[in-house]
Amino acid sequence: MEIKNNHIFYVLECADQSLYAGYTNDLQKRVLAHNAGKGAKYTKAHRxxxxxxxxxxxxxxxxxxxxxxxxxxxxSEKLKYIGRDV
Incomplete structure (x- = not known):
């Protein structure tokens, strides 16, 4: 059985309020990886x-x-895109 719609574009907010965008096919696992310091070089320093x-x-x-x-x-456009008007 094929799972559809499992390609995910996501946006993270880091501890310093910066935004990080990425792609995954398992969002929960990816967020855990970012918070463990294994997701991306950028988020490792902004957890x-x-x-x-x-x-x-x-x-x-x-x-x-x-x-x-x-x-x-x-x-400002990114914040509007994710529903956080400035």
């Missing part, structure tokens, strides 16, 4: 992190496209 937004997609390419587009936004 703890919490997931503040995610979207699911049918393909990895769609999720990674969303991640890339998000990373091109200004901080």
């Amino acid at each position: 703890p992190v919490k997931c503040v937004y995610f979207e699911t997609f049918e393909t990895k390419q769609e999720a990674m496209r969303a991640e890339y587009a998000f990373k091109q936004l200004k901080r």
